[in-house]
Amino acid sequence: MKVLIVGTGISGLSAAVALASRGEDVIMISPFPSERAQSVMAAGGINAVDEESEDSFEAHIGDTLKGGRFIAGKEAVKGLCEAAPSVIRELEQMGTVFARDENGKIRRRAFGGQSFDRTCYSGTSTGKQIVTALRRELRRYESQGKAEIRLGTDFHSALIEDGRCYGILAYDERYASLAPIYADAVIIASGGQNALYGKTTGSTACDGYTAGRLFMQGAVLKNPEFVQFHPTTYVTPQKNMLISEAARGEGGRLFYVKDSKRVYFMEDLFGPKGNLMPRDVVSRSIFNTGEKVFLDVSFLGGKKIRERMLETYELCMKYGGLDITEEPIPVTPSVHFFMGGLAVDNGHMTNIDGLYAAGECASIYHGANRLGGNSMLAAFYGGKVAAGSIIEREEKREAPLFDGFIRDQEKAFNKILSSSGRKPVTDIRSKLAQAMKGSMGIIRNGKDLEDGINVLDGLIGQVREDEFDSSLLPYFTYSTEAIVVLGKAAMTAALARTESRGAHQRSEYKEEKDEFCAATLISYDGGRLSVSYDKEGRYEH
Amino acid sequence: MNIDVRIKRTDPVSGETQWQTFEYDALGKPSVAKILEEINLREQLTDKDGKAARRISWECSCLQGVCGACAMVIDGRPALACETFVDPSAQSEVSIEPLRKFHVVADLVVDRSVIDKTLLESEVYIKDYNESSPDEFAHRYQASKCLKCGLCLEVCPNWTGTGKFAGALFANDCYLVDSADSSTEIRDEFGKHFAAGCSKSLSCMKVCPMKIETIASIAKMNRRKKR
Numbered sequence: 001m002k003v004l005i006v007g008t009g010i011s012g013l014s015a016a017v018a019l020a021s022r023g024e025d026v027i028m029i030s031p032f033p034s035e036r037a038q039s040v041m042a043a044g045g046i047n048a049v050d051e052e053s054e055d056s057f058e059a060h061i062g063d064t065l066k067g068g069r070f071i072a073g074k075e076a077v078k079g080l081c082e083a084a085p086s087v088i089r090e091l092e093q094m095g096t097v098f099a100r101d102e103n104g105k106i107r108r109r110a111f112g113g114q115s116f117d118r119t120c121y122s123g124t125s126t127g128k129q130i131v132t133a134l135r136r137e138l139r140r141y142e143s144q145g146k147a148e149i150r151l152g153t154d155f156h157s158a159l160i161e162d163g164r165c166y167g168i169l170a171y172d173e174r175y176a177s178l179a180p181i182y183a184d185a186v187i188i189a190s191g192g193q194n195a196l197y198g199k200t201t202g203s204t205a206c207d208g209y210t211a212g213r214l215f216m217q218g219a220v221l222k223n224p225e226f227v228q229f230h231p232t233t234y235v236t237p238q239k240n241m242l243i244s245e246a247a248r249g250e251g252g253r254l255f256y257v258k259d260s261k262r263v264y265f266m267e268d269l270f271g272p273k274g275n276l277m278p279r280d281v282v283s284r285s286i287f288n289t290g291e292k293v294f295l296d297v298s299f300l301g302g303k304k305i306r307e308r309m310l311e312t313y314e315l316c317m318k319y320g321g322l323d324i325t326e327e328p329i330p331v332t333p334s335v336h337f338f339m340g341g342l343a344v345d346n347g348h349m350t351n352i353d354g355l356y357a358a359g360e361c362a363s364i365y366h367g368a369n370r371l372g373g374n375s376m377l378a379a380f381y382g383g384k385v386a387a388g389s390i391i392e393r394e395e396k397r398e399a400p401l402f403d404g405f406i407r408d409q410e411k412a413f414n415k416i417l418s419s420s421g422r423k424p425v426t427d428i429r430s431k432l433a434q435a436m437k438g439s440m441g442i443i444r445n446g447k448d449l450e451d452g453i454n455v456l457d458g459l460i461g462q463v464r465e466d467e468f469d470s471s472l473l474p475y476f477t478y479s480t481e482a483i484v485v486l487g488k489a490a491m492t493a494a495l496a497r498t499e500s501r502g503a504h505q506r507s508e509y510k511e512e513k514d515e516f517c518a519a520t521l522i523s524y525d526g527g528r529l530s531v532s533y534d535k536e537g538r539y540e541h
Numbered sequence: 542m543n544i545d546v547r548i549k550r551t552d553p554v555s556g557e558t559q560w561q562t563f564e565y566d567a568l569g570k571p572s573v574a575k576i577l578e579e580i581n582l583r584e585q586l587t588d589k590d591g592k593a594a595r596r597i598s599w600e601c602s603c604l605q606g607v608c609g610a611c612a613m614v615i616d617g618r619p620a621l622a623c624e625t626f627v628d629p630s631a632q633s634e635v636s637i638e639p640l641r642k643f644h645v646v647a648d649l650v651v652d653r654s655v656i657d658k659t660l661l662e663s664e665v666y667i668k669d670y671n672e673s674s675p676d677e678f679a680h681r682y683q684a685s686k687c688l689k690c691g692l693c694l695e696v697c698p699n700w701t702g703t704g705k706f707a708g709a710l711f712a713n714d715c716y717l718v719d720s721a722d723s724s725t726e727i728r729d730e731f732g733k734h735f736a737a738g739c740s741k742s743l744s745c746m747k748v749c750p751m752k753i754e755t756i757a758s759i760a761k762m763n764r765r766k767k768r
């Protein structure tokens with residue numbers, strides 16, 4: 001079989017290695033090589049139960065479901081947590097460098113919302129260490145001719161007929177042209193939806209376009225209202241930089257100053273482990289203080305800081321001249337992770353046959369709020385599960401002719417290339433980000449959401465009608481409408497969920513409600529977005 | 542404070558190059574990435590002479606110095622744009638051009654695919670995993686941080702992109718394989734594509750954003766080769 005993978009981060013690489021090692025042919029596409037994927041930014045670690053400790057799979061499963069406020073699928077989460085130790089072993093055998101203790105055993109650090117120290121790590125560059133190993137492992141199959149990476153190649157749209165996906169239409173940056181790539185199955189591994197908010201802690205390459213466009217082509221989205229605000233980011237003129245949860249895992253304490261005294265509010269609210277509550281709780285608590293909040297790690301001492309979180313130390317020094325071994329870090333919650341994305345079943349298939357999704361672009365395992373360290377695990381494990389499902393469920397097939405569809409897309413694309421407009425389409429993206437920040441912050445309300453939806457409707461009209469500067473990479477222009485539509489889906493789902501749960505908090509409905517204890521499903525239906533709740537576990541269960 | 546931003550432009554279609562200057566009003570000490578981003582966001586893009594200009598092609602991803610996308614030549618020095626800061630009180634102009642040893646695709650975007658190609662041709666992967674010694678941890682950790690940004694190749698007096706010599710990143714990747722592999726095949730590749738060609742100028746180490754001690758990789762590989 002020939003399998004096409006969109007994206008070269010951890011989930012894409014994991015799927016590619018799993019498929020190629022079992023004899024399937026893999027083509028990966030991405031604008032950038034793996035070294036530029038957001039996965040390399042992942043800092044603090046990856047969760048896996050230490051089977052020789054008191055920790056247990058039940059505890060990892062329980063923490064994950066509780067952290068996600070009980071709307072993730074129990075079976076799916078069970079599979080994830082039980083596979084975690086073998087994921088670590090596999091990564092190790094690919095040469096991933098994990099921190100070890102004196103006896104050579106992989107170290108684990110404390111992370112938020114976990115009942116045991118469960119997060120395997122390498123300094124604060126765990127994602128980079130994993131990507132390096134995985135990328136190298138893929139080379140084994142490239143050299144056997146089983147895998148090929150096409151860079152400078154971006155997803156444009158899917159080739160779908162009668163509910164089945166036969167490949168994609170790809171945009172070749174070098175030749176500024178569209179070309180079909182047919183495949184027996186497609187895995188979307190395109191990462192999160194950062195562009196909805198302009199800049200986040202993550203990569204500018206994660207824009208949500210692929211999910212947005214597939215949504216418009218009939219793929220169902222799940223849980224788009226659940227957006228994770230990481231409690232501790234350091235505001236710089238460049239962007240809000242993540243201060244890894246590892247800083248609190250190693251003992252860092254949050255405080256604000258009142259009457260020239262430090263108030264360790266998380267410990268006051270939740271006891272000694274208060275700093276390591278799940279991220280939604282910490283972000284909300286910071287927001288509720290109304291004060292300028294700081295994170296102190298300096299008391300750990302320079303040696304431990306440089307040993308355990310060198311990259312965090314360097315980051316603060318480089319972008320703010322701040323020496324965290326001496327001074328506390330001013331921190332602000334900001335957008336970090338998207339629990340929502342393409343709805344997939346436990347085998348990672350979307351509602352479209354032959355179309356799979358894994359990693360941050362898929363919505364599975366994390367429910368209403370993701371635990372730190374579970375996302376790289378989900379990306380690696382999800383890629384493998386998608387690969388396994390494809391081998392089990394799919395077969396070689398003939399693609400029908402897509403001539404009409406391709407001609408229409410080329411026509412619209414050529415219009416972008418020949419536009420005489422002067423303003424950049426990025427202006428629309430800036431307005432989208434402004435609207436998202438206004439309506440889809442830590443605390444939401446119905447009025448702001450309705451206003452937000454109106455603004456986005458206006459932007460959708462504008463993108464369709466206006467002409468934009470064609471000297472900007474055409475990708476930005478053709479992708480913007482679907483990104484705005486994705487934002488509208490998030491707002492629509494947030495408006496419909498009249499309760500507060502995990503990362504979705506409504507000022508008028510402060511409690512969790514039983515009737516909403518299920519994942520949100522949303523479909524496009526020719527532009528009329530319709531919301532339902534997956535009470536039967538049709539997707540993740 | 543105003544600063545002139547001089548950019549070497551390459552037209553993606555004709556391949557023609559020219560220098561073009563933009564005026565930029567800097568707040569504080571912005572990074573070059575921030576400057577490029579803000580210039581591109583302008584409603585209408587015109588250069589210092591008031592002439593309509595193409596949007597600037599450049600690459601970024603992490604904006605915090607860990608992905609290598611934004612490697613370019615700034616004021617004559619190869620560096621990452623997102624961690625190179627401009628001080629308008631100390632300079633009235635900043636010049637920005639693409640890496641010089643790679644094919645220019647457009648403006649500041651270059652084709653660095655030769656890096657992957659070389660690693661693939663030499664089959665730089667672990668053939669038969671063998672847990673590495675704990676003594677190797679620190680250096681393996683550091684070497685695994687290589688961004689494949691190409692800065693080490695840009696400054697290397699011996700790397701041309703067309704010859705046999707594969708440069709510092711190759712040496713580091715060979716070490717990463719060899720220190721976790723019971724097969725010794727990679728040592729021959731290291732011999733063929735690195736050992737004889739390196740004149741130890743070590744400019745690669747000075748420019749490396751991840752501060753990888755390539756000299757340690759070289760020494761370790763040489764020692765292993767003799768075993």
Ligand SMILES: Cc1cc2nc3c(=O)[nH]c(=O)nc-3n(C[C@H](O)[C@H](O)[C@H](O)COP(=O)(O)OP(=O)(O)OC[C@H]3O[C@@H](n4cnc5c(N)ncnc54)[C@H](O)[C@@H]3O)c2cc1C
Nearest residue numbers: 007008009011039042043044045155191202359360375376
């Ligand atoms: C600063 C930071 C720290 C983090 N720390 C941790 C941590 O400690 N532990 C943890 O578990 N998680 C962490 N995360 C989250 C984790 O990094 C991500 O969720 C995970 O790496 C996502 O992997 P992925 O493979 O889904 O996507 P990515 O790594 O984002 O890869 C997406 C790929 O898709 C490509 N792509 C995008 N759009 C297109 C398109 N249109 N066409 C073709 N290709 C496309 C991209 O170029 C890229 O190759 C962190 C995230 C950030 C931002």
Ligand code: FES
Nearest residue numbers: 602604608609623
């Ligand atoms: S954008 Fe990643 S290193 Fe500059």
